[in-house]
Amino acid sequence: MPRSSRTTVARRAVPQARATAAPPRPDAKPITGQRGAEIQQFGTIARIPNGLSERVCKASVTALNQVLADTMTMRDLYKKHHWQVAGHTFYSLHLLFDKHYEEQAELVDTIAERIQTLGGLAIAMAADVAEATKIERPPKGREEVPVQISRILEAHELICKEARDFAGKADEAGDAGTNDLLVSDVLRLNEMQAWFVAEHVVDTPLVRAD
Numbered sequence: 001m002p003r004s005s006r007t008t009v010a011r012r013a014v015p016q017a018r019a020t021a022a023p024p025r026p027d028a029k030p031i032t033g034q035r036g037a038e039i040q041q042f043g044t045i046a047r048i049p050n051g052l053s054e055r056v057c058k059a060s061v062t063a064l065n066q067v068l069a070d071t072m073t074m075r076d077l078y079k080k081h082h083w084q085v086a087g088h089t090f091y092s093l094h095l096l097f098d099k100h101y102e103e104q105a106e107l108v109d110t111i112a113e114r115i116q117t118l119g120g121l122a123i124a125m126a127a128d129v130a131e132a133t134k135i136e137r138p139p140k141g142r143e144e145v146p147v148q149i150s151r152i153l154e155a156h157e158l159i160c161k162e163a164r165d166f167a168g169k170a171d172e173a174g175d176a177g178t179n180d181l182l183v184s185d186v187l188r189l190n191e192m193q194a195w196f197v198a199e200h201v202v203d204t205p206l207v208r209a210d
């Protein structure tokens with residue numbers, strides 16, 4: 001091959017680089033301020049293939065939403081008392097109330113996700129919880145330890161009763177998963193926490209035996 005031809009081939013194999021940047025996209029920025037129709041209305045069931053009828057799922061979701069609203073209130077009652085506790089037992093109760101708060105917070109997530117698992121919608125926002133809960137609203141102000149404990153024990157008792165009631169109904173309807181959650185998670189935790197708190201208001205001597 002003549003020298004001049006080889007040079008021509010080499011030039012063709014290495015094309016010259018050209019600036020080919022794409023034009024800027026005007027939509028490459030956050031789209032804010034959006035609203036739209038709900039994709040599922042509260043109180044309805046989006047059927048999930050789990051072998052349970054829509055009627056059974058709906059009954060379990062309604063019951064679980066009541067337990068959820070009361071459990072969220074129980075959780076917040078513990079945090080209020082964790083912050084506001086006063087007196088000789090401050091340190092131990094401050095720590096105990098926060099431990100129980102953490103356990104109730106975990107339970108809230110377990111209940112809410114069971115509701116979603118059944119195709120329902122879990123109650124979520126504070127205003128909706130306040131409307132739904134059956135636990136008596138405490139004052140914003142600070143209360144004495146025996147009153148704090150009375151409120152906590154009454155709330156535990158309310159949740160224990162409804163957990164047993166709803167667990168029985170879920171069992172009769174064949175919803176073993178909801179029955180298990182209500183007994184193994186809700187009931188067991190509330191019974192245990194009620195015991196730990198109730199022992200603080202047993203009037204025993206601190207130093208000298210009677």
Ligand SMILES: [Fe+2]
Pocket residue numbers: 082098
């Ligand atoms: Fe704290």
